[in-house]
Amino acid sequence: MFSILRTIWYVFLHSFQKRITVQYPEQKPYLAPRYRGRIVLSRDPDGGERCVACNLCAVACPVGCIALQATEDAAGRRYPEFFRINFSRCIFCGYCEEACPTYAIQLTPDFEMGEFHRKNLVYEKQDLLIDGQGKYPGYNYWRVAGAQIGGKDKGQAAHEAPPVDVRSLLP
Amino acid sequence: MTSPHPIVSILGIVIVAMTTAAFLIWVERRLLALWQDRYGPNRVGPFGLLQVAADSIKIFMKEDWIPPFADKSVFIIAPAIVFVTVLMSFAVLPVAPGIIVSDLNVGLLFFLAMSSLGVYSVVLAGWSSNNKYALIGGLRAAAQMLSYEVFMGLSLMGVVLLAGSFSLPAIVEAQQKIWFVIPQFPGFILFLIAGLAETRRIPFDLPEAESELVAGYHSEYSGMKFGMFFVGEYMGVTLISSMIAVLFFGGWLGPVFPGVIWFLIKTFFFISFFVLVRAALPRPRFDQLMSWGWKVMLPLALANLLVTGAIVLMWR
Numbered sequence: 001m002f003s004i005l006r007t008i009w010y011v012f013l014h015s016f017q018k019r020i021t022v023q024y025p026e027q028k029p030y031l032a033p034r035y036r037g038r039i040v041l042s043r044d045p046d047g048g049e050r051c052v053a054c055n056l057c058a059v060a061c062p063v064g065c066i067a068l069q070a071t072e073d074a075a076g077r078r079y080p081e082f083f084r085i086n087f088s089r090c091i092f093c094g095y096c097e098e099a100c101p102t103y104a105i106q107l108t109p110d111f112e113m114g115e116f117h118r119k120n121l122v123y124e125k126q127d128l129l130i131d132g133q134g135k136y137p138g139y140n141y142w143r144v145a146g147a148q149i150g151g152k153d154k155g156q157a158a159h160e161a162p163p164v165d166v167r168s169l170l171p
Numbered sequence: 172m173t174s175p176h177p178i179v180s181i182l183g184i185v186i187v188a189m190t191t192a193a194f195l196i197w198v199e200r201r202l203l204a205l206w207q208d209r210y211g212p213n214r215v216g217p218f219g220l221l222q223v224a225a226d227s228i229k230i231f232m233k234e235d236w237i238p239p240f241a242d243k244s245v246f247i248i249a250p251a252i253v254f255v256t257v258l259m260s261f262a263v264l265p266v267a268p269g270i271i272v273s274d275l276n277v278g279l280l281f282f283l284a285m286s287s288l289g290v291y292s293v294v295l296a297g298w299s300s301n302n303k304y305a306l307i308g309g310l311r312a313a314a315q316m317l318s319y320e321v322f323m324g325l326s327l328m329g330v331v332l333l334a335g336s337f338s339l340p341a342i343v344e345a346q347q348k349i350w351f352v353i354p355q356f357p358g359f360i361l362f363l364i365a366g367l368a369e370t371r372r373i374p375f376d377l378p379e380a381e382s383e384l385v386a387g388y389h390s391e392y393s394g395m396k397f398g399m400f401f402v403g404e405y406m407g408v409t410l411i412s413s414m415i416a417v418l419f420f421g422g423w424l425g426p427v428f429p430g431v432i433w434f435l436i437k438t439f440f441f442i443s444f445f446v447l448v449r450a451a452l453p454r455p456r457f458d459q460l461m462s463w464g465w466k467v468m469l470p471l472a473l474a475n476l477l478v479t480g481a482i483v484l485m486w487r
Binding site: 004007008010011012014015017018019020021023 | 204205206207208209210447448450451452
């Protein structure tokens with residue numbers, strides 16, 4: 001009996017406490033830098049696409065919402081011909097970001113993607129590509145990778161010595 | 172004070188009761204939110220006041236569906252009964268001196284009779300729905316409301332003894348010297364609990380018990396029929412709150428402000444208390460509820476009546 005009155009009193013005391021609701025559209029919640037929201041494709045410092053169309057993100061995706069087609073440009077750089085993410089399927093797990101060998105695909109702290117039509121949730125490459133470098137500034141896959149492309153021969157990558165002619169080392 | 176034309180009184184009380192009941196939906200949600208550290212509806216209109224309008228538009232647009240297995244005529248009439256009986260009770264409610272639809276000399280008995288009739292609505296709704304959850308809800312309502320009805324009437328008899336009348340305005344006038352809540356404190360507590368049970372509010376909402384019975388007796392109701400149960404419940408809350416104000420807290424009596432203001436302040440205080448109780452307390456088990464009603468509340472009400480009677484007799 002007493003506990004009932006005490007409960008009522010304690011609940012009444014809540015009228016003088018701060019409300020914890022975040023008044024969302026006016027008052028934005030804090031999103032951590034690593035928040036897993038809208039997916040973007042970043043660019044390297046030179047402005048080229050980081051994505052090399054390796055398909056690892058599409059394989060890692062547990063709901064299979066990523067579709068892409070690889071192709072090569074004249075210099076021999078692989079890039080996606082199209083890159084499509086169906087955000088009505090995406091569960092924002094971040095596995096694609098983990099799988100990406102070139103830091104191209106990244107999840108950003110943004111969740112305001114509401115649409116009236118489901119079709120509008122299918123993002124094409126031009127919707128996904130951003131101009132910046134995202135979470136990994138200064139990283140350029142083609143500059144550190146050993147792969148040979150037009151304008152960059154073997155051994156010309158950063159921290160890479162020119163190839164050694166092993167035969168010349170013979171005594 | 173001259174009393175207004177009866178038609179004016181009737182229209183005024185009906186309109187005020189209905190709008191109060193409608194706005195109670197908003198009031199309750201805001202108050203519950205306050206006590207749960209939230210905001211509640213605050214988007215539609217100033218302070219979310221137009222939420223009521225939005226809700227009523229929505230509920231009128233809903234499909235008014237009668238299940239094919241239901242007993243159609245009873246199913247339709249059940250929500251009307253709750254509405255009618257509660258509105259009838261407002262007829263004997265004295266808002267201010269002279270502002271009353273009908274000053275019956277058995278006003279209090281009329282109120283008790285009408286609130287007993289309200290049980291039919293719930294039982295018939297549960298029965299005609301032809302649904303096991305609704306039926307269990309209806310049965311629970313019948314058992315609960317009948318057993319709480321018994322000591323509800325008895326708890327008020329102390330007030331009647333002190334006032335020497337069943338007429339509600341006479342009871343209010345008898346409280347000129349002292350509000351009946353002081354000499355009749357046990358009666359007040361008993362009536363408060365019985366009133367909670369009578370309006371089927373949490374913690375006595377076993378007839379609808381969402382966690383066990385889907386929605387109890389109104390599981391099968393939709394659209395405006397459900398809305399009538401809903402508004403009927405809120406009108407019941409208004410009615411019981413104003414009855415507490417009239418019977419135990421001197422109705423319109425109070426300094427400075429006119430009677431109507433005092434009556435509204437007191438009523439609103441008890442409405443808020445009902446919401447507070449809802450925010451604070453869980454629902455008891457059904458057998459606990461019944462044994463509490465019969466083994467604790469009923470003897471207490473009888474003892475209260477006996478003691479009050481003895482004191483009144485000795486006094487004379």
